[in-house]
Amino acid sequence: MKLIYLLIVLAPLFGAAVAGLAGGAIGRANAHRLTILAVAVSAGLSLWVLYQHVSGTATSFNETIYTWAMVGDLRLEVGFLVDRLTAVMMVVVTTVSLAVHVYTVGYMHDDPGYQRFFSYINLFTFAMLMLVMANNFLQLFFGWEAVGLVSYLLIGFWYKKESAIFANLKAFLVNRVGDFGFLLGIAAVLFYYNSLDYVEVFGAARAAPELTMSIFGTEALVVTVACLLLFIGAMGKSAQVPLHVWLPDSMEGPTPISALIHAATMVTAGIYLVARMSPLFEFSETALTVVLVLGAITALFMGLVGLVQHDIKRVIAYSTLSQLGYMFVALGASAYAAGVFHLMTHAFFKALLFLGAGAIIVALHHEQDMRRMGNLRRYLPITHITMLLGTLALVGTPLFSGYYSKDAIIEAVHLSDRAGAGFAYVAVLLGVFITSLYSFRLYFLVFWGEERIDPHAREHMSHLPRYVLPVMQWPLILLAIPSVVIGYFTIAPMLFGGFFGEAIFVAPANDVLALLSEKFHGSFAFALHAAVNPAFWLAVAGAIVAWFFFNFRPSLLPMVNARLKPVIEVLENKYGFDVLYNQGFAGGGRLLGRALWRVGDQGLIDGLIVNGTARTIGRLAGLLRGAQSGYLYHYAFAMILGLLLLLSVFVANWQGWF
């Protein structure tokens, strides 16, 4: 087993190393063959591992692979913890990654950085696997930072594009804020539980849940502080309000990346983290409330912003933000399994939507503005069908995967009695309507209505190399299948069958899914239940509104826009977060920095220490350089002087002069 786990992790690393270091030598075709093969190996083995876990032949694996260093009693190790939660994540990561790899062959077909790109995404797969398979906080942090690094590299992949550079810098800075909290969280865990190993930490937390620490003059539960700090890390990585600002901008990167990293896998690391840390979070009511409320805010308000975007990728990006909010709501309601379940279904249909968008973008020669699309169903029939399936899954059409996961979350929140659960329930319900509205807005604007395509782009569409569109459509079809059916088949075991077993810990008092399971009578019945479910009717309403304004009577739209002008302005400004951050924090920071630079750097350090040091060193060196004259007898004399010095020290020591 150990060998297989190692192989799963190392195959992409090997691919990344070869494609990255010897990309020029092996050529484009071999680079993609090799990297795809590497990910395929990982994906195949991951599926096998999941199968083993599901069929019960494999038990949870927790072993140290390599002891990196010993610091006192602290072991810094590389180790794998593979249980069912991990296995699910591994399958999601590797299969989506595989689809994206294949898709990239078409998407990047004319890009000069072809090998570099494959190397990066292979590296990303490695890092993400390290993250989810970690059995200790150190490796988790390594994976956490590594995926962040690759994300940074990939957002700025087109490093000659001004906006891409800005976007990756932004992502980097915002993530630093999150990582700072994360690191403090790990430090708190290490300090109070004396270990970095998951099992040991969880054991220590369970043994002493009432342990307190004093912080800012008040006593606080250690577990609360640690969880909140860790959650700050999760907020950064999973783009929750108020650390969400980097994700929409990250759409400057190539679309396969948006699908893989910024929709399906990396951004869900925060979800995974909280689910994995459930044995900690369960002891802190406060932390869970914070998770719940912030998730609900993100779910509702970020969906609203999606309504006014024109860039096709940004719409999907805001949709991602909103869906991540749903997942956090589930976690906050102690329905961890529902969060992870939504993570999985979302990974498939969101990757599908992104890749579909990418296919459109490539076909239209890198046109992303929905105002210059329309009626594309004629040109891209397969993309159209698969995108429609993805949209239906996203809005929660009964029997589609999204329905099961999202409805489970809504029901779970409904049943939860945690503080803020009432607000969260309203937010996620309204969110359903918003989701449906922006999703169908996108769908109608792109595939229906009048054709507003740029003549250039149309020209381009007929000149694409013949392999490009098919190679991009296969992954779409591949992803469409799980997007539609996976919920139907997996909801029963994952949510109510105790699938995750020991991996997720829920205190009996908090177990809303257990309550929900009493109402659950099979997947099909759950789907029929939609008829008496407000969420379903809200989704239908959203779809109808979208159809009405964006397809049936688009002429009415300007009138509505004019009426809602103030609201739309707020939305277009994204609630002013960017302004606040750019001018408030960044600008203030710059001002402060300049002031400190003037006084501290120029005055004190440069004047006194640096330049002063340079001068002193120069003088001293001049003196010493005289000794390094090249004359043998000078050297010999220096040695004698050295001997004299040591002898003097000896004599002084002996006489007790020191």
Add this chain to the structure above:
Amino acid sequence: MIEKVIFYVFAGILLAAALLVITARNPVHSALSLVLVFFTSAALWLMAEAEFLGIALILVYVGAVMVLFLFVVMMLDINIAVMREGFSRYLPLGALVAVIMVLQMLLVIGAAGVDLSGFAEATNPALSETNNIRMLGNVLYTVYVYPFELAAMVLLLAIIAAIMLTLRRRGGTRHQDINKQVRTTKAERLRMVRMASEQKNEQ
């Protein structure tokens, strides 16, 4: 008592000669002083009943090494004036350092007072029963075989290094190759020239 007197006489000569080695203006005088140093040390060794070492010192160092050394010194034309340039300039500083160091060493060694109890009592049989060479031979290939072999390696290394640094095969040097001479054939050495007889030119 008499032994002590003899010891101090030889030791005094030794120190004086050693001083001469480094102060003599003429390198030949220097080398000859060194010969004297060796002689007196040999005498000291003899007094310590290490007659083999004493004799070896005279045979090897005085008889071979120093004579060779003298040859070299005499063959080279060394400019005495240049060699001693700067001597007086550095003398005060050097002397100061030397004095301080000697004082320190005297201070320490004087105070330390050597306790020789760490040395094993000499168990050698009386000289009449054995001799120096036999005793050396007994330990050299047994107890001290490892350093002895290492010393052999040092000598081998010295030979290799010396040859490597000095042996040059310059092109164009004339040398005899017996093999070549023996294997030579008529064709290589003899050239038959046929020419018409010349007319003697009148002057």
Add this chain to the structure above:
Amino acid sequence: MTFEMPQFALAAPEIWLGVMACVVLVADLFDRSKDSRIAFFLTQFTFVVAIWLALSTHWGEGVQHTFNGMYISDNLAGLLKASMAALAALTVGYSRDYLLQRDLLKGEFFLLALIALLGMFVMASAASMLILYMGLELLSLSLYAMVAFDRDSRVGSEAAMKYFVLGALSSGMLLYGMSMIYGASGSLIITEIAATAASGQNGLLLAFGMTFVLVGVAFKFGAVPFHMWVPDVYQGAPTAVSAFLGSAPKIAALALFLRLLVEGLGDLHAQWQLMAIILAVGSLAVGNLFALMQTNLKRMFAYSTISHIGFLFLGLIAGTDEGYAAALFYAISYGIMSAGGFGMIILLSRRGFEADMIDDMRGLNDRHSGFALVMLLLMFSMTGIPGTVGFYAKWMVLQALVEAGLVWLAVLAVVFAVIGAFYYLRVLKSVYFERLEDPMPIEAAMGTRAAMMGTGGVVLLLGLFPGALIAVCRAAFGL
């Protein structure tokens, strides 16, 4: 003294090297090829077998003495020998191409390297002052000859002359100190000296001798103020020799220190600690400050060596087993980095051109990004940036210092390390950010290239997974 038959098998590594030196000497006579390839391959074969022999003979076999207590076989000896042989193999591997290009390649070079390694082995396993000295002289004499290897080079001969005279001077001091120690303890055997030191008998005399011994050891390390030969010799010697000189012999110097001052005079730690602090701080200061001003890469490496030796001394100063293990780890990792640094100069040099100026590194990234990456790793490692082996070396030393309560020294060391970062990064600036007008292609042979890549890989690999080497270094001191 009673004689008992020595266990020759315990000295298998030394015997193997000695025998092979003779074999190479004879074999080279019959080698008609221009590039002494028989001698080269035989030598490399000897090195590789020596690594194996050292480990199989000494490692994990406990402490054994033989040759009437003059020879010691323990874990430390095994590790020291294996690492020295490995570094010798690496640096000799680099040198072949270099010597060939300059018509210097002769079998004697390999012979000298073999005997130098024999000297180092002897020191690593010495349990008697006599043996230590014999090993030291075997090593030193070989090195003098190697430095003078390019007979037609004036700077080379000058460097060799300086090295020789100063080396003789330091040997004299070492011998004087040893004679004092012998006088105080009545024995040449290290364990008996240790017993005397522990008993406190003749303590003053012992400490007096120790002072002189420390001078001799410091000279071998090249610690300030006995460092003057280092820059001149590193610069003047053929680069291949500098590479050899800068790696394995440093570990041998550490062996000398450990055997003599730690195992023999460990009880005088309080006495030599202060002196070692002076040496260490002086080395850190002089090494780093002078390195800042160099334009010649070999000279810069020389001063950087001095500063690294200062760091290594800090580990010894701590005076704990952790500190000694840290110093050992430092010496080994520094040996690898140093070999890599000089290897890079060799790699970029070609017939009639010595790439030994920092400016010669310009535009390396454009010429070959792989080697530029290796250079990056080497410089990062010398600076001590995490992810490379140099980081752990520094970190272990600092940790040992702090545990020994010498926090101020640790702080000082970090300050100097930061100063050091400047000149290492300056090299990288040349490599990555400066352009070279009409760059020449790199002409190095495949072997040299592979060795270079291997060195970079080892630096990175040990930086990522230092656990094994750390564990081995600690095991050598029974931790």
